[in-house]
Amino acid sequence: MRRVTTFARLLMLLLIASFATAQPAAAQSILRDSETEKLFADMSKPLIQAARLDPRAVRVVLVNDPEINAFVAQGQIVYIHTGLLMAADNANQVQGVVAHELGHVAGGHSLRIYDGMKQASAVSILSLVLGGLAMAAGAGEAGMAAMAVGQQAAMGRFLAFTRTQESSADLAGAAYLAAAGVSGKGSLDFFKKLQNQEFRLAVYATESYDRTHPLSSERISALQTLYQKDRAWTRATDPALEARFQRVRAKLIGYISDKDQVLQRYPASDTSVPARYARAYAYHRMGYRDKAVAEADALLATAPNDPYFLELKGQVLLESGKPVEALAPLREAVSKAPDQPMIAAMLGHALIATEKKENFPEAEAVLKTAVNRDNDNPFAWYQLGVIYDRKGDIARAALASAERYSLEGKPKLALASARTAVRGIPAGTPDALRAQDILMVSEAEVKKNKGRDDK
Template sequence: MRNGFLRAAAAITAAALIALQPAAAQSILRDAETEALLDEMAAPLAKAAGLAPGNLDVVLINDPSINAFVVGGQTVYIHSGLIQAADDAGEVQGVIAHEIGHIEGGHVIRFSEGMATATGITLVSLLLGVAAIAAGAGDAGAGILAAGQQAAMGKFLAFNRAQENSADAAGARYMNAAGISGRGSIDFFKKLQNQEFRLAIPQEDSYARTHPLSGERIAALEGNFRNQPAWDKPTDPKLQARFLRVKAKLEGFIQEPPQTMRDFPASNTSVPAHYARAYAWHRGAYPDKAVEEVNALIAADPHDPYFLELKGQVLLESGKPEEALAPLREAVERSGGSPLIATTFGHALLATESPANLDEAERVLRRAVARDRENPFAWYSLGVAYARKGDTARAALATAERHSLQGQHRLALISAEQAMGQINSSSPDWLRAQDIAMASRAELENERGNRRR
């Protein structure tokens, strides 16, 4: 699916603080409505933390586990499983607030401090253990080594639990300052606690854990939330309605269609149910049924940009690009020029294979990449538009941009050099091609150096 939810590969290599383990290469889900909602939910929390809301990104990852983490910079990663587990927008805001606490506290940067302390203990125990073994006390030496490892792990886990407690307290401050009830945070931790009960995780001692026990966190957070003016403040009904929409369309996209149909039977005529079934029918290759569900949504709100986007997407991907143009064009206009929706619209213009649509496709796609340079499919589509118009130089540049984003540095270098050979050296496009070429060469040198080690 090109838009609605758009999959993009993203290699995430730093340690995920919430899980204390490296995150594997995972699939990022991109959707205009979801990103707009998450940005809106995070904005007051970022402001309360002293961050510029426009500089904080909330990224959705296709992963069924209930998890969220930061890996540096000002980006919060949320697993799709967390959205599915939440019943209220306030629960997700509580998680975002906690992760912003990690960002403000510089916990990713300070991660090495905990590692250094643990490593120091391990080295000391190693030296003492080896000395004991060399002196003939083999059992004593082995005991020293084992005790040193245990002490090092205890120090490291204690360091990480302290960071989690710090992020909890900071998140509570942000929620209170933003006037958002902490009930959502408490409710979410109770869900985690129920999971711990089901998994028979001991609740008496958190010594051997990366995180404090959920019961401990609930007790601490209730003390921070209960006496605040926002405690009894309900979630904004409009925000909650949008959250339920996004949650339903997410299920329709990631779950197998039969499961979605069980969760949202035809007797359910709510907006979220129509949304979920539309995605499920589309995934199941029943475009006519998907359009029926979307038409029910549009009948209730004829100018909702995301309903129009979905109708255009279904029509486009079922081989009807001409019919997709009108809803997608209006969706772009009514979404304020959303670059994700614009990319789908540009692709639809190209899919008509009409030369009369090439100029508009180029304009639409150029605006899309100007506002969102991190979308490889937008660059691919723009490259197609340039190639069909005979502008091979800028087609090569767009291709270089795409390969660079995808980490294909050799292909990016080839395309960038091709563009430089055809573009005037005084133009901004030539300078951009040069930047890509230089960055790609550097990456290739690094790869060669790593292979030699």
């Protein structure tokens, strides 16, 4: 039975590679940015509604990975790689990718993939039985050959299953784009990008039988006529949405790309908003605070009330050791975008960093608001814990730490902090109940991990 287990593990590895059913945050870092997340929400909302899903339940998340890829995991989360966002030329191309991934979500493909595994495993087990019988009869080579052929057939069946799901998601995505009145041009253009990449990497093939996805040429052929017949085919992307996309894309390039390459791509002679955005982040990473602030000020000259330009200036000043100077732009940013908790968390950080006690009550207020709106921000919980610690409220500082460690996937630390919180917070209060919840979840996780370590 060892071979059966080995094959099952092989299928699971392929499953993880194709659909990322493992927790992606553990292996890849999630990049969070208020402006980017707002753009993703706005550009995907009509597609989510077309898929008859709830926009409040579906999220599009950015993963720091240079590969041109996107995937879904269990739940209603679409993960977009930074490599894909930077490779996309326009917002419409990303909308095409999101529409496809929503096809996986609406089709429940991350759950149904196990059906494909079962089918493949059945073929594998049958080949092992037949091979074992042959070997028992003295035909050792024939038995081994039967097993090898069976393993190959099982993998072929599984790959065919995943290709079927990909084709289904393509067609569903096309339907969502049509229902939302979004052109499919971007979708086709992006498939052509992938096709060009296949040529460059010398992985071009004429058949897709040994692949998890259909060939890009096959997908283009299947979708082109469908898209061109749609009334939205010639419809242009909203210029305001496109401008936001170009800002976010340049911002990302400035934040994660090689600093010298950023400055070559966006020379000082380029005074466009995306170029200034990219240079501001590149200069900040290089330690050129004054140049970064100058770019932020130039952006603010074009739009004085833009909360994300204000956030940029505040971030540069704060992270350059000027927290007092960062307060004004960050306070203004929060006032202009009160629904953006990550900006509020940055303001809370700046208030604490001033080391002035008179700023701590304001910090506590803005950080509480931030975690109430977005309790998935471990840094905000950390900052709130600092405030509680400064106040001498050790129990609630421990609760904030428990929240933080739970989000970071550190169950042992979460458990220890939750126990401290439970001992110090009055029973029956909301904070005590929350501490109990974290305690039980983290305790179960610690036991589960210990069981794995003991094997």
